[in-house]
Ligand SMILES: O=C(O)/C=C/C(=O)CC(=O)CC(=O)O
């Protein structure tokens with residue numbers, strides 16, 4: 001079935017700014033709270049949010065096999081479980097409904113009143129209930145930089161890294177949508193030169209520039225997903241900021257990996273851009289440096305050209321872009337990650353989320369964390385307001401954005417924007 005929703009020549013009867021991340025070729029999925037306090041599943045064209053629950057009730061999805069309440073839910077999990085064919089039918093239909101040449105909804109004032117919302121009338125929610133969250137470690141540059149800074153510059157990349165898409169299991173309970181602030185965590189650290197740990201606020205709060213893919217129900221217990229089928233089970237992608245407390249991490253991570261240094265918060269952008277929408281932006285990824293085992297060998301282009309940037313905005317000041325990177329730098333692609341994740345038969349469910357790992361590129365201006373950008377604090381990053389950052393200060397807002405652009409069509413992810421607040425003051429005594 002062709003992805004007619006991606007037709008680059010189509011325009012919409014809804015207004016779309018020239019540089020919008022959300023032209024009619026995007027059609028992402030999200031969950032929002034409306035002005036009437038109703039939670040619904042929706043999409044977005046330009047700066048108009050579209051209530052898919054209302055559209056469905058009014059009969060606009062006739063002919064597509066959907067349950068009556070599929071969009072009247074507070075998460076996308078059930079819709080995602082319906083599978084790729086249904087996602088494509090729905091996106092294709094939305095493209096038709098909002099096509100500049102289609103008058104049906106455009107000329108129906110009553111319908112438009114219940115279907116369309118301005119962005120300031122809605123509040124974006126987490127788009128899925130995330131059952132399991134895994135974070136990979138798939139940028140060679142990031143793994144090399146962290147190995148250099150945390151361990152041994154001579155053997156920065158650990159021996160398994162070129163053979164395995166390394167990952168760890170994260171916490172889903174602290175995943176939050178863009179706009180929800182995060183408190184600086186407290187924990188155990190080992191101060192330089194000390195032999196005993198101390199307890200207190202982390203002094204080294206960092207971001208990690210990542211993307212994440214959301215899966216559908218993919219396999220039964222015991223059943224691996226072949227690498228060349230893996231994309232069938234990927235619904236779409238979001239931007240992800242894997243908040244990290246570097247001082248806590250350095251002390252706790254041996255030998256089982258990140259734990260409390262990462263689990264205090266993970267922020268994601270609220271609109272899931274489908275893999276179908278990203279189809280025109282497929283590219284080849286980095287060439288394997290070492291022979292890869294058969295279950296990780298794939299055919300065709302499995303990487304995506306997505307420009308990424310990170311800004312820091314101090315309270316009351318302008319933001320400064322501190323990093324420009326790209327999703328295509330990832331050494332292990334999503335298909336390899338999903339094949340690896342399931343090769344032992346571990347089931348993946350609708351709404352599971354897999355982080356890419358920090359997306360550092362080859363040049364210092366493309367590093368995806370302050371640890372790397374400031375090189376452990378040795379080269380502070382200058383901001384437009386004249387201040388400097390080694391890591392993130394209280395009241396700073398970290399903003400990540402991402403977009404694809406080719407042949408005059410641009411689609412994007414919007415942003416994930418999160419303010420860091422001081423340590424939580426407990427009201428319990
Ligand atoms: O100990 C290390 O080498 C580093 C671990 C991480 O920072 C884990 C992580 O979140 C992976 C990533 O984002 O790439």
Ligand SMILES: [Ca+2]
Nearest residue numbers: 135208242358
């Ligand atoms: Ca990470």
Ligand SMILES: [Mg+2]
Nearest residue numbers: 242243262266
């Ligand atoms: Mg995190």
